[in-house]
Amino acid sequence: MSDTPETAAPAKKKGKLMKFLLIGVGAIALLGGGVAGGLYASGNLGGGDHAEAEADTPRLVPKDEEKRAAAPEGESGGEEGAAAKAEGMPTPKGSGGDKYASNYYAMEKEFTSNLLDSVHFVQVGIAVSTPYDDRVIENIKTHEIAVRSAVLMALGETDEEAVFTTQGKTALQKRLAAAINATLKEKEGFGGVGNVYFTNFVVQ
Known part of the structure; x- marks a missing residue:
């Protein structure tokens, strides 16, 4: 028994709809790939030359980082911090001086x-x-x-x-x-x- 015109029409419409959906998805994928490729080439995605150059330049060393590295394990704040802890006072933070270690x-x-x-x-x-x-x-x-x-x-x-x-x-x-x-x-x-x-x- 052959398809009647009533059943053939929805099948054709469904096939056209699928074709348009596939074309739309493909276009979005191509567009997204192009944007990602452009970002990667400019160094804004996945590192690039800019990120490598940034990682290769000297890094500022904050004072608190230097003190933590120099302090014995489990201690911080040096002699002033130890004295303050012994007297039950808060550890001094310091109100002046340079922000970075010299x-x-x-x-x-x-x-x-x-x-x-x-x-x-x-x-x-x-x-x-x-x-x-x-x-x-x-x-x-x-x-x-x-x-x-x-x-x-x-x-x-x-x-x-x-x-x-x-x-x-x-x-x-x-x-x-x-x-x-x-x-x-x-x-x-x-x-x-x-x-x-x-x-x-x-x-x-």
């Missing part, structure tokens, strides 16, 4: 340079500090020759007046930090030095 590095050899337009010369020992992890210090050690050259160039551009006043020495510290950071950025793409300190300062 990582220090003293350069081994001193620097000697003539002063600008002067018969005098200056001899300084310097140390640097950074709020970042050990990678900044490692970068300084790796590129020590370039860093030393940058420091000597900055010292050679310093005039006599700058080395005899506190304000001049403070300005020189900032110039030296900028010179070191510029060298590290050129070599590693990241500076990270926060301050330069004088461990020795002689003018002759």
Whole structure:
């Protein structure tokens, strides 16, 4: 017995409906795949170059993280925290100071340079500090020759007046930090030095 026109019409409609549904689902899948592929290529999905570069840069070290790492197992807060606990007082948090830990590095050899337009010369020992992890210090050690050259160039551009006043020495510290950071950025793409300190300062 053959299908009557009444039963054949709904079957045709059902087949057309399924075809449109499949085309719609396929279009959505293609569109979603294209968006995901674009995000992946731009580095916003699944890591990418941006995420790798971010992971490769030095990381700021919060003070509380450094204290936890340095404290013996089961203890925190150091001597002040232990004393406060013994007296039944709350552990002091500290209301001032830097938010991040300071990582220090003293350069081994001193620097000697003539002063600008002067018969005098200056001899300084310097140390640097950074709020970042050990990678900044490692970068300084790796590129020590370039860093030393940058420091000597900055010292050679310093005039006599700058080395005899506190304000001049403070300005020189900032110039030296900028010179070191510029060298590290050129070599590693990241500076990270926060301050330069004088461990020795002689003018002759």
